[in-house]
Structures are given as C-alpha cells and as structure tokens.
Amino acid sequence: MDERVRRHAEVLVDHCTRVEQGDMVQVSAPKEAEDLVVALYEKLGEVGARPSLNWRLGPAVRAYSQAMDENDYTTKEHDLAAMEETDVVFLISGGGNAYETSDVAPSKGQAAGRANKPILEERLGTRWVITTHPTASGAQKAEMSTEAYEEFVWNAVNRDWAAQREHQAQMVEILDPAEEVRIVSGDTTDITMSVAGMDAANEYGRQNMPAGEAFTCPVPDSVEGEVLFDKPLIRQGREIRGAYLEFEGGEVVDFAAEQSEDALESILDTDEGARRLGELGIGMNRGIDRFTYNMLFDEKMGDTVHLAVGGAIEECVPGDMPFNESATHVDMIVDMAEDSRIEVDGEVVQRNGTFRFEDGFEE
C-alpha cells in the first residue's frame, strides 16, 4: 500500500476526529476506496475503536430508487438507531461513476433526503469527516491522469494543518464581528447578506479533509441580490452548470441554469429552507491549485467563495439567532480569481482572489 494512504488515514483518525479507545465508528466508502478503508481499519485497531463498514454502491442506489415508490421513503430506523450510538463517522467519496443516479427522478432523491433528515441531524452531532480517496473515476472527472490526481489529493490532505489553521484565523477574525458581507464578481454576481450576530468558524480539518475555509451563516431573511455560480456541481447524478439565483428578503425569487435546471429546481423544492442560504464559505487552501469538479476540493480553493442553499450550520448560529432549517445543504461556487471582490462592512478584504493579509493585495 502507498504510504501516503496510511498518512491520510492517520490525519483522519488523529487530527480530524481524534478517535479514542472504545469509540463506536462508522466508515462509509465505495469499493474503489478499499486501500484507504484498510489503512483506516489498521489505525482504528491500533487505537482500539470499534468500526463498522457501510458500502456506498451507486448502482444499487440507482436500481432501488428506480423501483421504489416515492411515497414509500420512510426514515431508516436501523440506521438512525446506529447513528445514535455512534461517536465518529468517516464519509469517503471518490468511487464509481458520478452520474450513476442520473436516470433517477430528482423527486426521489428529495424524498430520500427528507426521510433521512433525522439521521443526518444525528450524524452532525458526532465527530464526522468527509474525505476523498483518489481513484481513476475521480481523476477522469478532474481531467487528470490517475497518478497526477493521486499526487494532487494526497498533497492537499497530508499537510501542516496547524499552519493552515493560523492562516485561516485571519479571515475568521474579520468575519466573526462583521455585520454585512458583499460578494461581487464580474457583472453577474452582486449579493449582500447580514452575518450580524452569527459566529464565524475556522475549518482546519474537523469535518472536511482537505479542509481550508472560513465560514459563517447568513441571517436567513437578509440576503439580497443575484449570484451566478461559475463552477458546475453534481447533484443526484446530474451536472448543474451556470446556476443562477436571485434573492429578495432572503428568499430565492428567481432561478435558472444553463444545464440541468430541473435538478436545481428539485433542490430548491426540497422544503422551505432550501430556498434560503445556510452558509457563506470562503476558500483559503493555497495547496489546492486547480478545479477538479469535486466540491470538497473546489470550495477550498483560495480564489473561491461558496454559498449553500439549505440547512444552516449549528456551530455558527447562536441560540438566540434564527436558524435556517432544511433537509438539504447544497454548496455552489463563485470563482473570485478575476474582476471580483469580497467586502466586509464596506471594506474590501479580498480582491481578485488575493486576501488583504496576503502578498500582492491591491488596495
């Protein structure tokens, strides 16, 4: 086994989730991630944790969803009971065909999401982390050779997270006391939101690996303006390109997409909260130097901002602040590399992808 896989497993167990002896652990992975699963299991044995292994198998989900009646989706009570007894969850992506569920009606994906909301909520109470194992299919999506893609993924994962944390803290310090954030990019994106009273957070590898963002939650009713998401996202096996949202009083009042508009519509129709923003995230990981059409990496790039429609994030919303409830949470990316700026309370904190506290910032 490649030593970098063992190192990846170490980062996941020691840094991301701090697994301890006796912890009940769930690992969820596609078969293509076998090496990482074996490395994780070895590490979990060393620590004395108790893992179980869930197999993510796209073709099974597709066959099931096609056959299933939309009204029969109920909460998986056994999965919920397991999650209630679980301390740590590893979610590994990167296998198989990203378009596997492209011929399943989006409404079934919605129904499944609603049915499994209690499990999602329970999982958010564990120490969980999402990561990717580099596979040939991931490399193909990134339009890279498998070997170069492996190098890319492991470089992004196996790094100095203490230093990265300090770098990001600079943005968290700006965002945390802020009242209003404005994102401008070209003539297609100009959106303003209040973050007053919300807590900004530093993602240095607690829930995403690779990590690399500062994030907070917009006040649900405060979002105004329009945004064009430059980068595609894959959702329910569909690639949504050129998604556009227009907000008034926090709510999506108009939307469009160059491709798979019906998939975008299906996301927005999940529930009421799916038409409001649940997250504002600012990518800060300079180790990720290219788009690979994997949200986990793309949204961490230093030259991007992402907004999520759907559920807010608990750690950012104090008890006395309004919390955007939803069964979904879908991140979408704005490329900020050119003709763009982030303003916080009227001051420019990033211009054309360069932060105020970085070399090369133009006042």
Added chain:
Amino acid sequence: MDERVRRHAEVLVDHCTRVEQGDMVQVSAPKEAEDLVVALYEKLGEVGARPSLNWRLGPAVRAYSQAMDENDYTTKEHDLAAMEETDVVFLISGGGNAYETSDVAPSKGQAAGRANKPILEERLGTRWVITTHPTASGAQKAEMSTEAYEEFVWNAVNRDWAAQREHQAQMVEILDPAEEVRIVSGDTTDITMSVAGMDAANEYGRQNMPAGEAFTCPVPDSVEGEVLFDKPLIRQGREIRGAYLEFEGGEVVDFAAEQSEDALESILDTDEGARRLGELGIGMNRGIDRFTYNMLFDEKMGDTVHLAVGGAIEECVPGDMPFNESATHVDMIVDMAEDSRIEVDGEVVQRNGTFRFEDGFEE
C-alpha cells in the same frame, strides 16, 4: 446482468425472508457480490423496504485484528442498536480470499465472537438468510471454472422449494419424535446422542439458500462416542482438516486435527458451550452433487451429516429443555456416502447415503 442473479434475488426476498413494505433490511456483502446486491436492491425497491448495506472486507478485518489489543474487543453498540431495529438480514458470502485472516491470532477471532454475541442473538430474532454469490474465488476454492461454478450455484438456489420441502418433511417426521440418534461411518465415527424432547426442523430456505436439511439439537449432556469429520472447514482464515472429537457426557474430552489443530482448539476454547454439540443436521439436497468446500453447500448434500459445536438453535429447543449456550456455532461434516448409516431408535434410516424413503435403499 445475468437473469439468474435476478432470480436468486427474488428467491431471497420472496421465499426466504418474505420482505414487506416498510421492513428495515440489512444487506451484508463482499464487493465481488455487487451484481447480487444490485438485484436485491432493485427487488427491495419494488417491495418498498428500507435497506442499508454493510461491506464485508476481509483485508480490513485482517488489518484491524492484527493491530487490535485482544482486551479492547467490546460489543459494537451501534451495530447492536441497528440490529434491534432490523426486520430482515441478508448475509452474502463468496468474495475475496478465504484465507484473508489466516495470519491473525485465533484468540482475536474468539474475542471478537464473544464481543458480538449480543448482536448475533439479536440477528437470530430477525428474518435472516445466508447465501453465496458465485465468484472466481469461490470457483477456485471449488476447483471449478467460474462459469461451471456459477451454473452449480444458481442451479442449487433457483429450484422448486415446495417440492424440496416435502422431500425433507419425510426425515423431519422420523427425527421429531425420535429418542436417540446414532451416526456410524467407517471405523472412525460412531457417535450416539439423545434428541428426546427436542423439535426437529425442516430447512427449506428460511435461513440458508441453498437450503436442504433436516436438523435438530442434541440434548447437551447426552452425546457419547467419537467422530472424524471427513471434509475440511475454513474458520478464521484457517483450513481445518481431519478434525476429530471424542465425547463423554456430552463434552469434548479429546480432540485432534490433521491440519490447523490450534484453530480447532481455539473454537473449542471460545466458552463452555463450544465443547458441546448445538446441532445435528442431515443433508438432503440432491441438487448439490459435489463438494465445493463451502459449508453452506457441502452440509446440504444428500450424503452428509453435520454436527455443530456451540450454540443450539432456538426453534429446536422447547422452553423446558436444556439449551446449549455459546458465542460460536461451527458446523463440521461427516461424509456418509460409503460404509455409513444413520440409526434412529435402533432402526437404520439412511445407509451409504440413501434414505429409507428413497429408491435404492438397502434394508
């Protein structure tokens, strides 16, 4: 997908476990059984059940077990909680390397077995079935081509189970009211046990697929004599050949094996119940015409008897009868094709593999 895989899935869902809408289902499978998993998921979607998928991955178990401290094995509370909410379990074998855990200390397998006993007990209260998907590694173990092995497995599975049930009922009718059973084979096996008060059962596809046996439980203290198991078994990644057990007052007082005697010893050392018999099974499936070194098939052959050390089977033991408790249950096979007989209360009911109620029986 081969239509015989779909037929296999149908037998499992409709005949073996009678899955209903809303049932919580667990599927447990190696990655080599992907086709059967996809077919099962399709069928479960049609029925409206709610499945989750557990990945059986030998190399992960090996890496974990090697790293794990023997004293750290505790009950997997999340798996137990899930099982408590589960209605139906499909256990699919047939993948990977049968010797994957051959370099793990047997004592760790024992420790894992003891820790997971509550989960096993809970599973026995569900509608569960064990089956095999034909893979190249299974074919190799059977010393057959993959294509011929597929034919063999699907022929054994996709058959007329109503007719098979009637055939087996003839033996159940003999065994159920019986007092004493004696198994004699060559000059190496002569063992006697009481089955008085126990219930005989007909396995026509409720828990094993392929099915094909009549079985009951010996009265724990009644077993006397010696038995040489002609056919090998694989346990904890080790192949045990020529296992020999001698019983007095129901307990193993002497044992030996031509190969992997320490693995046999480790089984017997699991707990007190592991030194007593938990099952007497009589193979009756004439569709299985050769040994394939897969217990699920071998023990159903018409010319075999199997005995299991370890836990008794609930459906055979009335509440007022002694129940052999154990965390393990290990089947071992006696080949009855030649120079052999089964006696029930002094009468020969099978000679040289042919039952009294079959053509060719010699009085």
